[in-house]
Amino acid sequence: MRTSIATVCISGTLADKLHACADAGFDGVEIFEPDLLAAAESPEEIAALAARLGLSLDLYQPMRDVEGVDDEALAAVLHRAEAKFRLMRRLGMDLVLCCSNVGTATIDDDAVSADQLRRLGDLAAGYGIRIAFEALAWGRFIDDYRRAWRIVERADHPAVGVCLDSFHILSRGHDLSAISDIPGEKIFFVQLADAPRLSMDVLSWSRHHRLFPGEGEFDLADFTARIVDAGYTGPWSLEVFNDTFRQTDARRTARHARRSLRWLEDAVSRVLPDAPTDLQMLPDSAAPSSVDFVEVKAEDTSAIEELLAQLGFTSRGRHRTKPVTLWTAGEARVVLNEQHARGWEPRLAAIGLEVDDAEAVDLRMGELRVPRAYRRTYATEERLDGAVAPDGTEVYWAQAADEGDPVWVREFDHGEPERATAITGVDHVSLSQPWDAVEEATLFYTAGFALRVDSATEVPGPRGLVTSRVLVAPGGDVRLPLNVAPPILAAERAGVALPQHVAFASDDVRAVARSARDRGFAPLEMPGNYYDDIAARFPLTEAQVEELRDLHLGYDRDAAGAYLHFYTRTIGEVFFEFVERVGGYAGYGAGTAPVRLTAQGRR
């Protein structure tokens, strides 16, 4: 499988883009014409740079409004085309994308379009160039790949084939079964983009909201598998118009893009397990079963220690070789790390995940070229394998223990005897994301750990809307809400825009709250109006509401059950939540979150 990417996907000048694409390991690029026009380098210099970088120049694009026109317009088309063919020869390129006519089409007739493509094909052939004809989803007359193929078939010219673009086809929901009617050698090019399912005009959707494969809601594995099955052997090329990726760092975005194709290769190989392709699956069994630990890092972690002690955690002692302590409650393990943390306020620096097959995750991360996290370990210590998530959080994975504590817990000495607690483990870990990294983070967790996107929501806070997307382990006990702060708030904060938080699970959160209060704990205070509303909305007794009010507990219900929870104050850039899920409640207390954001703002 050869990989390619349109230069429009990333930021910078054309030369910057070529460097970034080569660095990320792409085999080739599509030259997006406006990038070339704005480049200071001549076509020959661009060709030479690409050659030095080992990049093939796969597709020149786009040539617009070439068919369905009257004779006068066709003459101008041929004049323009010939100039572009000469330019392509200077670039050493032999394939050009022609889009179905949007602007100048006046003739809605397959025979006319086929004839005009044939004439263009004749002209192109003289330059050793081939034409890939693509139906834009908003083409004036031709907006369906099946019609584009009918026209190409009718043109019946060796230099004229089709380009299939996943966005233009999947956005319109066109039946994919006709792909198998197209001979593989007549599919001249394939462009791939994912996208969220949005209800908006298809042009704006396409120009601003495309995503890399694995980040949206299109079934790209099925789409691509059908094309492979049809015998297409050309590059898999990304063409992603996205307002964010246009401005993020080109090298980082190119690597992110390349990772999405590795994910897609795996997904397609699973759709076509028996086909004779060179596609490589990723190792299986990556999905985590539970959270192994969370790590809070700070120059001084004592405020966190006091809080954990109040909440019923047990101090399990100090690490043998590092300034690190361990606190546990049930299966919840909190590592407090004062190493290399000069000047740091407490922040969530790492999470550990328990997996069934640590080696599979390791291989998977390698294949995805994810940056690794490094921890120095000594001979007697457990090795920790980890990766750096796009937001900078280190994510480690370890083989799940059959029962009892994980092996690494033994590295801590001088612990206290474990205290009884109603805390059972970690329910979820909320990670605040930079707005421009949340797609990359989604791919990191879905491709690296086989998590899936479970739900998305918006939480109105006093400083704007916080958007939240929850990633969950299928069949596992890992939930990671990724939160994005509103931009003005984010711009004001040097570190994370919103505090991160760990929600600990409990089977009796009222008991946790009560015994914590006995030890001097003061929860984040919820306002009285909130409890008046709970009394109005839910069928609770007055005594039940009073108990919630007394303990500053939040309350929510869905069809399956209820959610009781309370928050600690924020220390540095982190706070804790304690939650009890009654019945099959599946949410995260969305009704309480806005009240919490306001209460935190008041602090």
Add this chain to the structure above:
Amino acid sequence: MRTSIATVCISGTLADKLHACADAGFDGVEIFEPDLLAAAESPEEIAALAARLGLSLDLYQPMRDVEGVDDEALAAVLHRAEAKFRLMRRLGMDLVLCCSNVGTATIDDDAVSADQLRRLGDLAAGYGIRIAFEALAWGRFIDDYRRAWRIVERADHPAVGVCLDSFHILSRGHDLSAISDIPGEKIFFVQLADAPRLSMDVLSWSRHHRLFPGEGEFDLADFTARIVDAGYTGPWSLEVFNDTFRQTDARRTARHARRSLRWLEDAVSRVLPDAPTDLQMLPDSAAPSSVDFVEVKAEDTSAIEELLAQLGFTSRGRHRTKPVTLWTAGEARVVLNEQHARGWEPRLAAIGLEVDDAEAVDLRMGELRVPRAYRRTYATEERLDGAVAPDGTEVYWAQAADEGDPVWVREFDHGEPERATAITGVDHVSLSQPWDAVEEATLFYTAGFALRVDSATEVPGPRGLVTSRVLVAPGGDVRLPLNVAPPILAAERAGVALPQHVAFASDDVRAVARSARDRGFAPLEMPGNYYDDIAARFPLTEAQVEELRDLHLGYDRDAAGAYLHFYTRTIGEVFFEFVERVGGYAGYGAGTAPVRLTAQGRR
């Protein structure tokens, strides 16, 4: 006319919002329930604060999913409603908004909904409360104000009326003529929001993209006039869900919101010139006829002086009392100001506009409560009236001179004799805007100077998309593109995110370029690939293309004519463009702008 605003329109806690709304001069507010739930203050404290601030509490909102339900659900509705009515009594409020059912409706029957509203009305009346029923644009069964009114009419209860919301009605394009069928006293409340015309699902459109009146594309003057005409005498209340206004400074946004209602009052008074209302028109004749001057401010303006000299401007000398010089070419006047500019790189600090009736603009700005710009003037000097635009640019206005130089030019001494030039005046002034101020800026120019939004576009640059919205004077010669930089680029720059620029008009831009080159001027260099593309796209001779290439001129065409232009390098935060419009060309060289952005990035 009484003014009101929903607390959801602005940022902060409920108490913050009340202070901001009072400060902006609103008469009352709608209490958006989630704001109250999150507030630390009791309902009694909120009522007392509002009373002290002189704000009436006009509407409690929203109460959802109250009708079209089965008996069991209705019991829960009545339980919930009674709790809210008690709460409203504590707030001293007597009007509640009930939205048409979105979530729980199972019965699609006017009779059932009318009966249930009647029962709710009975309950409400016992608390001295009235119910305003509103059809949401996405209501499950009731999504049209005409049906909402049929149901209210059928309910026939003194405590049950309708709420008319401009967004829910205009977004759906419903016929407005039925508004006149509703007796004014049965219109219990009116909510106003503008919006851009977007092709997207109406719920997302409503929740994220509403605007204040005058900033979108709805005909709010007609809508509101019909309601006034129907006899409605309650408050005009803003309900604007907008992702930006939720996070901007509450006081500033509240003033901006209040300004939009003053604009709307004027617009409605013009639709209803003969109606016996208390509506006040704004003074007429505010639209500017031309740009009087542009002012560049810097600690040292000599680099700009050198540039203007090369480009054929004449030094008209130094101001009598200030460290300010004047440069002119044709009707183009550039003021270079070194006063109070310590440490400043050159930036566009002010523009002056010539208007037919300076006093009208002055009165208009006063009515709109626009912040004033202040310049010290001495007895012998012309007074300069100005306002501060939302981006900080000072905008002055002056009576247009009958002919010849404006009077203030005489305040400059020791000028050189005017040189012949092909420069004729100012074509347009591009103002880079903070992303969160562009709506406020639009209202500033449309309400203050009667400009109108002419066109909007997106320009792809190497660091992301620049969005641009052009404001023009109807029938005048003033064009102000407002540009917004992509956020990562904007965050990197301390000052303006993109350089501002002044485009000077010429009737022979090639002559300007050539003579400037003779004086040592070096234009912003356009790449060779750009000219190859021009040769391919436009029917120009080889010699014509070579002339463009030689002079680094940009070229564009539309149906009416052509555009030739070149750019200077950027000095500090400003650059200049020189343009020639051939025929009726109406654009701004959108094809050249991406190439220019890349060339500027290369600098």
